[in-house]
Amino acid sequence: MELKPKQQISSYIIQSQEEEIKRISIELHEGVGQNLYSILTGLQFIDSGTKEPHMKNHLREMSQLIEKTIQEIRLLSVELYPPVLTTLGLLPAMKSYIKLYTSTFGILVDLDTAGTQKWLPEKSRIAVFRVCQEALTNIVKYADTSNVKINVIWTEDELKVTINDFGKGFHQAEHGGNNQSSGIAAMKERMLLTGGQCTISSKIGEGTSIELSLPLKD
Amino acid sequence: MTEIRELRPVLEVCDRLMEEAGCDFVGLAIQNTVGPDVRWHYAAGNLNDKYERITVRFGKGIAGKIISSGSAMMLADFPNDIFGKVTDYPIMLAEKLASCYAVPLFFNAVPKGVLLIGKRESFTFPEHVQQLVKDAAETLEQLLNEHL
Numbered sequence: 001m002e003l004k005p006k007q008q009i010s011s012y013i014i015q016s017q018e019e020e021i022k023r024i025s026i027e028l029h030e031g032v033g034q035n036l037y038s039i040l041t042g043l044q045f046i047d048s049g050t051k052e053p054h055m056k057n058h059l060r061e062m063s064q065l066i067e068k069t070i071q072e073i074r075l076l077s078v079e080l081y082p083p084v085l086t087t088l089g090l091l092p093a094m095k096s097y098i099k100l101y102t103s104t105f106g107i108l109v110d111l112d113t114a115g116t117q118k119w120l121p122e123k124s125r126i127a128v129f130r131v132c133q134e135a136l137t138n139i140v141k142y143a144d145t146s147n148v149k150i151n152v153i154w155t156e157d158e159l160k161v162t163i164n165d166f167g168k169g170f171h172q173a174e175h176g177g178n179n180q181s182s183g184i185a186a187m188k189e190r191m192l193l194t195g196g197q198c199t200i201s202s203k204i205g206e207g208t209s210i211e212l213s214l215p216l217k218d
Numbered sequence: 219m220t221e222i223r224e225l226r227p228v229l230e231v232c233d234r235l236m237e238e239a240g241c242d243f244v245g246l247a248i249q250n251t252v253g254p255d256v257r258w259h260y261a262a263g264n265l266n267d268k269y270e271r272i273t274v275r276f277g278k279g280i281a282g283k284i285i286s287s288g289s290a291m292m293l294a295d296f297p298n299d300i301f302g303k304v305t306d307y308p309i310m311l312a313e314k315l316a317s318c319y320a321v322p323l324f325f326n327a328v329p330k331g332v333l334l335i336g337k338r339e340s341f342t343f344p345e346h347v348q349q350l351v352k353d354a355a356e357t358l359e360q361l362l363n364e365h366l
Contacts, residue, residue, distance in 0.1 A: 061328055068254040068286075069278040069319050105308045106268025128366065140311055142306060184260065 003193070018081075018126055025081035033073045036117045040066045075100065082129075091152065094132060098150075108147050115154030118216055126212060127194040128161065131170050131187045135163045135210045140185055143167025143208060159196075159214045166207040174201070189208050191218050220246065227361050229260060232333075235354040236262045239347045241335040243313050247274050247281050248323070248362065249330040256285060256331070258309065262267035268312040274332070279307045280320050281332040288329040290321040290348070295340040309334070319343040321355045325363060333358060 003011060040063060047059040078100065091113060098109045120128070132150070139148055145167035155161040180190035184200055187210075193200040196214035228246070228292055238246045243263040249256045256274035258281075277286040284291055294317050297304045304311065310318065315336035323331030333355045337342070343351075 057326070064254060064328075071254055072278070078348045102271055103273045104267075105305075106271040106312050108271070137305060141306075144314070146268055 008190065012207060014190065014193065015123070022081045025077045025083075028073050028080070029077040029083075033070060034075065036066055036070045036073065042069065059213050084127055085125055086122070089117055090120060093125075094150075094152070096130075096132075097133065097136075101136055107140065107145065109136070110147070110151060111150045111152070113152045113154075118154055118159070119161070120214075120216075124194045124196070124214060126192050127196070128159070128212060131190055131198060131212055132161060132163065134183055138210075139165045139167065142170065145207065155180055155216075157215060157217045159212075159216060161212040163210040163212075164207060165209075169202045169204045169207050171204065172202060182212060222246065222362070222365075223366065225361065228358060229262075231357050231361070232260060232262050235333075235335065235350060239335050239343075241347075242338045243315060243334075243336040244316075245269060245309060245313075245332075245334045245336070246358070247332040247334070249285070256281065261313075265313055269309060272312065273309050276300070279309065280318060281309065281334065284320055284322045284332050285329050288322050288324075289320070290352070291346075292319045292321050292343055293317055294342045295303050310336070314338055317341040317343070319348055319351055321351050323359050323362070325353055325359065331358075333363070 039153075043059055043063045043066065047056060047063070050056055050059060055195050078096065080094040082096055084096055095111065096173045098111055102108055136148070139145060143165040147165070147166055151160075151162045153162075188198045188200075191212055191214070194214065196212060198212045199213075200208065201211075202208040226273060232246055235241075241263070244261065244307045245258050245261040245264075247256050254276065256276070258274070259271040261269045266295060274281040274285070276282050280291055280293060282362045293300065293307075293310070295305065296310050296316050296318070300307065308314055309315070315335060316339050318334055318336035320332050320334035322329035325331070335347075335351055
């Protein structure tokens with residue numbers, strides 16, 4: 001697909017942002033996270049050689065605080081850029097994000113897949129993942145729902161992802177110019193830049209449906 | 219840990235607080251005995267069961283910040299004037315709260331829980347309501363100390 005000059009600029013900005021996000025994510029996980037883990041191991045070593053109960057208590061509290069910080073750093077890193085997106089592909093990354101999503105927002109996500117996962121170029125993989133992430137974030141903010149259904153269908157020449165939220169829905173024409181509509185425009189643009197499409201339909205009282213499609217053959 | 223929902227005196231404190239403070243929601247989050255996870259164990263006035271699945275992120279949102287700082291916090295007009303992103307406040311979004319006041323619960327001088335009251339409209343919780351929440355938190359600390 002031939003990109004227009006304006007789209008080439010958008011594509012370049014998005015790619016630069018993604019590279020920076022990935023760098024910060026890896027730095028958090030492998031730099032800060034590893035250092036904190038070394039501190040935790042050191043504290044546990046000191047604890048094993050300490051006899052005074054009040055010192056032991058203090059050490060245990062400090063260890064717990066570091067454990068919590070390590071966990072948060074790990075979650076933050078995965079939230080920024082899931083490493084499985086590079087190693088195992090789109091589907092495992094989505095499954096991992098859904099798990100984190102449910103434990104963060106309490107919204108249940110039912111993921112159904114059909115067909116065999118194909119290996120996508122990194123740019124397309126990230127684009128589909130980010131658009132799904134944006135869709136799920138919009139659901140938290142606006143849909144007023146407890147259940148989401150995602151269908152991922154792999155065929156020979158196309159990847160299709162459908163996200164249904166069964167929430168309160170919205171009038172698309174009434175949302176021009178606000179944050180929600182900017183988010184929707186960004187999702188559509190992101191899919192277009194990677195050669196795919198994003199279609200959104202919504203009905204008051206019935207919910208919103210987002211359909212992403214990405215051709216798998218040039 | 220005994221299921222908090224099975225501890226009648228704890229539930230009574232929360233329900234009484236909701237009535238006395240005239241709020242729409244009361245939530246009680248406590249750190250699990252094993253591991254660092256903090257979860258919402260009980261809620262009154264809840265609109266749905268999302269709170270049961272939410273794990274409080276350390277340092278994030280109102281409950282996470284209270285546990286990491288050990289100080290009380292108030293949001294009077296959510297989502298305006300917040301620190302961070304709207305999605306950093308899952309309990310406010312899940313329960314459609316527009317204001318809340320929350321205090322830490324201390325166990326062995328360490329903050330390991332949160333008692334939160336909330337309203338579904340913008341509101342600044344006055345001093346006497348803040349005191350009601352602090353008193354309820356103290357009672358809960360004593361009640362829960364035996365079970366944690």
